[in-house]
Each structure stands twice: as C-alpha cells, then as structure tokens.
Amino acid sequence: MFDGLKDKLSSFREDVEESTDAEEPAESEAEADAEPESGTGTVDADDPAPAADAPDEEADADGSAEPSTFQRAKAFATGRIIIEEEDLEEPLWDLEMALLESDVEMSVAERILETVRETMLGESRKQVETTGELVEQALHDALLDVIAVGQFDFEERVAEAEKPLTIVFTGVNGVGKTTTIAKLSEWLAERGYSSVLANGDTYRAGANEQIAEHAERLDRELISHDQGGDPAAVIYDGVEYAAANDVDVVLGDTAGRLHTSDDLMAQLEKIDRVVDPDMTLFVDEAVAGQDAVNRAKEFNEAAEIDGAVLTKADADSSGGAAISVAYVTGKPILFLGTGQGYDDLARFDPEALVDSLLGEE
Ligand SMILES: Nc1nc2c(ncn2[C@@H]2O[C@H](COP(=O)(O)OP(=O)(O)OP(=O)(O)O)[C@@H](O)[C@H]2O)c(=O)[nH]1
Ligand SMILES: [Mg+2]
Incomplete structure (x- = not known):
C-alpha cells in the first residue's frame, strides 16, 4: 500500500x-x-x-x-x-x-x-x-x-448514538459501496453491534440480487423493494425494521451516481429529508487518486458527507487520495478497504499511515 x-x-x-x-x-x-x-x-x-x-x-x-x-x-x-x-x-x-x-x-x-x-x-x-x-x-x-483533519472516534460514536443509528453510503458507480456495507456489517458484528442492510439502490438491475448474496452469507436481514422503487422508502423501512427488532445500525446502500446527475442527487436529498440519516459516508476508490479527491469535494458540496471510505487501498501505490480527501473536504476518512474479503476493512488511522509512509521499508 x-x-x-x-x-x-x-x-x-x-x-x-x-x-x-x-x-x-x-x-x-x-x-x-x-x-x-x-x-x-x-x-x-x-x-x-x-x-x-x-x-x-x-x-x-x-x-x-x-x-x-x-x-x-x-x-x-x-x-x-x-x-x-x-x-x-x-x-x-x-x-x-x-x-x-x-x-x-x-x-x-x-x-x-x-x-x-x-x-x-x-x-x-x-x-x-x-x-x-x-x-x-x-x-x-x-x-x-x-x-488527520476532522477525525473522530467512529466506534465511540456508534456506542453513544441513540439506536438505531442510520448510515447511508454514497458515491459513483463501482467504487465498492455495497461491498463496504457488507464489510462494515461484519466490523460492527465483531464489536457487538447488530445491523440490517437496506438496499436503496433501486436503480441498477441486479442490485437486489448482489446485496442479497452478501446478506445471506453474513446472515443479515435485508430490506429491499422492487427495482424502480423509491430509495428513501426502502431506507425508511430499514429504520422501522431496526427500531421494531432492536437492531443497532441501519446500513443504507444507494445507486452509484455522478454529482452532476440531478435526478439521482435529488434522491439523496429526499433520503436526507425522509430518513434524516445519522451519517452519510462517501465511498470512493483510493486508486482513483485525484478523481476521487475531486469527487469527494463535489459530493460534499452537493449532499453533505460526514466522512469517507477509501476502497481498493490494497491496489493503490500513490496514496494521493488518502492524503488529500480529509483536507479538501474537511471530513475525515474513516475506513480503508484493503481487499475483497469481508475482513478487509481497516479503521483509518492517520498516525499509523504517517508512520508507515515514513517507515524504513
Ligand atoms: N481489491 C479490492 N476490491 C474491492 C474493494 N472494495 C470493493 N472491491 C471490489 O470492487 C468491485 C465493485 O464493488 P461494489 O461493492 O459492487 O461497488 P458499488 O460501489 O456498490 O457499485 P455500484 O453499485 O455498481 O455503483 C467488486 O468487485 C468488489 O469486490 C477493496 O477494498 N479492495
Ligand atoms: Mg452497489
């Protein structure tokens, strides 16, 4: 890395x-x-x-x-x-x-x-x-x-939040949003928090099947509607389900979009209005470098984010996105995706990253 x-x-x-x-x-x-x-x-x-x-x-x-x-x-x-x-x-x-x-x-x-x-x-x-x-x-x-700009203790935030805690994931196509949701569900389970997945990606054909596979493998409840449905309604249902079943965290997926696609950005606004998520996390791939930095900035301006997840850090040698995203957006990078397995999610640790960048080998 x-x-x-x-x-x-x-x-x-x-x-x-x-x-x-x-x-x-x-x-x-x-x-x-x-x-x-x-x-x-x-x-x-x-x-x-x-x-x-x-x-x-x-x-x-x-x-x-x-x-x-x-x-x-x-x-x-x-x-x-x-x-x-x-x-x-x-x-x-x-x-x-x-x-x-x-x-x-x-x-x-x-x-x-x-x-x-x-x-x-x-x-x-x-x-x-x-x-x-x-x-x-x-x-x-x-x-x-x-x-280290904007860093906060994510685990403490989860621990102290009123439950259910709702987290919505945004970003462009194919960067790893759905995979990150599955990984984070596992990360939370390891720390004693239950979670439900809500598929707000009602746009892409096959999105329900893809996330259903993760839910099945991880043995999590999945809330989904038919393709073409209202993403805000799906995530809202997820919150209702969690409240009724004492589930700690709702992980809301969304379809990949560009910050310039007005219709899809309006959907994010609707999710904000209807669900009022506790956190919106922007997901992008570290390997996208400068593009990821620009997108983080654009998304934060169009639909404010609370933090970022950088995926595919395992394949990134430049490190430019990992160094730049927090400073440019004022919002912290919270996690790094480091592979395709469910365990390949690491809490982003600025000190550790700096030490490794300045390390001998
Ligand atoms: N090497 C590596 N691959 C990853 C990582 N995270 C996700 N991927 C891969 O990236 C591809 C896309 O992941 P998805 O989770 O489907 O991405 P998405 O953002 O949900 O895509 P859309 O729903 O189409 O917008 C998959 O093949 C994942 O296995 C990571 O941290 N490292
Ligand atoms: Mg997806």
Missing part, C-alpha cells in the same frame, strides 16, 4: 541530508581560517574555537535572522542544526513534484510544503539532533496535519 509515495518521501529525506552535508566543507574552511593553529579544520565539540564566538555575538547584536557561518559551525559543534532556506529550495521543489505525481491535491501539497518549511526553519530545529531527525519530524507533522 502507498509504496510509490513512500519511496518519494524517503528521497526527500536523502536530498535534504545531502544538501546540508554538502555545506560542511565550506564551514570547515571558514573555521580553519579563523583558527589557523587548529590545523585540522574540523569542528571540535569539546573545545569550541574562541574566534568563533566573536562574530557569533556580533550577528546576535545585529538581530540578523540569517545564521552566520560561525553560528552554523557552532550549531554543528553543539549537535544542533541550522538549515537555511536555500538548503531546502531544491529538495522542497522535488518534494512538491513528487506529491503532485502521487496525486496529492495541489492545495494539500502546498500545505505540506509550508509545514515542512516552517518546521525546518523554525524554532523546533533546536530540539533535534540530526538533519535526518529534523526532516522526519517535519514530514511527520506536515502529513499528519492534513491527513
């Missing part, structure tokens, strides 16, 4: 380390000039060259923001790092290209760069020991900042 992006992030780390390392000989030279007796030209942590202190203080007195060569040398000597804007210019440019190539949305890529730049040039640079550590921390903060 997301291997392509992982590689690109790791080359950013190498680039920054290289571009800062490349400056060390220059500092050694300056140091050697200032302190000819030292001979070696290296910075000695135990015995800071006295000559280095004078210009250092001068620079401080000036209030100059630009670290002098001596400050930099001293910083190296004391195990601190001072990185200048120009050290970052090229690696940041490469990072931006890498993010965009990985289908990270433009505003998200810009936000990431801004956070990386701020972290690396800002105060926090004093708290880390090596360039590698600093880059790691900057990337970690920058990625988490965009990925």
